[in-house]
Amino acid sequence: MAQVMMKDLNKKYDEVHAVKDVNLHIRDKEFVVLVGPSGCGKSTTLRMVAGLEEITGGEITIGDRIVNDLPPKDRDIAMVFQNYALYPHMTVYDNMAFGLKMRKFPKPEIAKRVQEAAEILGIQELLKRKPRQLSGGQRQRVAVGRAIVRHPQVFLFDEPLSNLDAKLRVQMRVELKRLHDRLETTAIYVTHDQVEAMTLGDRVVVMKDGWIQQVGEPLELYSKPANRFVAGFIGSPAMNFMEVAVAEANGALWLDTTGLRVKVPAPLAGRLGAYKGQRITLGIRPEDLHMATSNDPADYSFDAIVEVVEPLGSEILLDVKVGQSVIVARVDPTVRAKLNDKLRLALHPERVRIFDNKTELAI
């Protein structure tokens, strides 16, 4: 059990600055997910914690020890790799026991711990098999088992589910969550899948180009994205962005672009005052759009033309054209819309997000 601190962490390769000034405090027993597109530095950060990459600058602390110069084996961590990294020539039992053997644990203790882990993961039947006789999901369980027999201070997961098929991934995701609740060990988990990040993490760290974009609880990232990147990355289908002008008319502020003119909701108006006459980016999540009814004030509704209809059963995604832009609306499955239909959509004024065009930060 331990906290992990990263202070001004940097990683530079010859030409690439992969991780930039990362500061992160992971609390004891916390499950933190690093998420971002490929090349954002999330795996590199994890590997620096593991000791598999040298640290170019900054400091990593695990528990109360600075581990910068400690070899991986002395950091008291266990890692689950994307491709499982099981030793192909060893049985499942030996794979799980290897770390304990290397640390000279007595045999009965090893057997006890392996049995225990095998029970938790439901792989008792597989202990005598070799990895290549296992399915992807079973291999993943063994890889997790190899990590938990060690009772490490911190678990590191490097995209552990991305080699599994979609159905198994959902199942393993639930199992990992349950496992973490049971083991109560600090965990750092790297993924490029925002759904995994949202469902697993106590807190989620969104990274891009080596920088941390935002750290927060899943719903906080969803409802209060710090910048345009986080807003677009978290949530599926992604948030719609439209460039609009801020204009003043009839004593109120309006967001204005071809085909769309909505009144700035009161709480935002104060913050937008400085942007009068400038262009900003308006962000609306597909689920914050709905078919306009007579109850919706005209100030928050607009016309749209249907371009694509994607019925998903529980909901319908409509790709609609508004002025020059195409946006996605997530509407009730009872809506009957056809190609080229003209609709009237309305938005939840209190849920729109606005971003500075230059800094891309949320306003």
Next chain:
Amino acid sequence: MKNPIAGGAGSAARVEVALPHSGAVRRRAFERLLENERLLAFALLTPTVVLLGAFIAYPFVMGVWFSLSDISVGQPAHFVGLKNFVKAWNDSIFRTAFWNTTVYTFWATIFKLALGMWLAIILNRHFRGKRLVRASMLLPFIIPTVLSTFAWRWMFDPTFSVLNWTLYKMGVIVTKLPFLSNGDWALWCAIAVNTWRGMPFFAITLLAGLQTINTDLHEAASLDGANGWKRFWHVTWPLLKPVTVVVVVFSIIQTFSDFQLIYVLTGGGPANSTHLLATYAYQIGVATGLLGEGAAISLFMLPVLFLVVWAQLRYLRKLEGA
């Protein structure tokens, strides 16, 4: 109907036959022959079978026949049973040659494996100038053995040895070392040259094997608490075993039947003390002209090599089965 010749006969009635050129007809007939798998297999295998038959099977059968006869250069052959084998067995030079071959093969293979593995592991890391090192490492393997062995012979030369000169100038020795003039020394010199020459083959093959081992395994092992040596012993070595077995067997076969190196370096001397089976067989069979006896000596290699190959196949099958 694009293809009136190869097309089905059933539709022939409706076909307007536009006769193609006779060349095209022949080409199509030929293509059709190639579609016949049995014929194709025959065509592909024939050259190999002919070559193997003419240059391996025929000489081998003749060798066996010679070894059972009293043939010598210019004399017809008479069947003499196992006389040649018995004679060889009772010949002290033959016994020395057999022993030398065993020692030579054993130590040269061990050295080549150890050094080749070491080189392969070094080359599997990233460092500046790696390509240059990798390319230059192949040099001993590329230079014709006879040429490089000549160079070595000069370095070991009783009068002109650059090694003796260097050691003497450095004050390491006061008298010349008898590199090739002492039988024991000469055999070890031959082992050294063989190691130098054969190591690149080991290194390159093992390097290819190393590159198939996922680096994640090493990372996993280092997190599991294994240091460099333990990672090699528990991860690299077991995964490299199949490749290792194959190169070792290749090397044993080549080293056990080695000829050029000893022939150039010592010619079997001094006083027949460094003969290998191949060079002694050549000396008796070709230089002396006793073809039958020479054939018998060289055939002594057969059971040994057969055993080695058999053991290898068995071992590999076990590895695959496990």
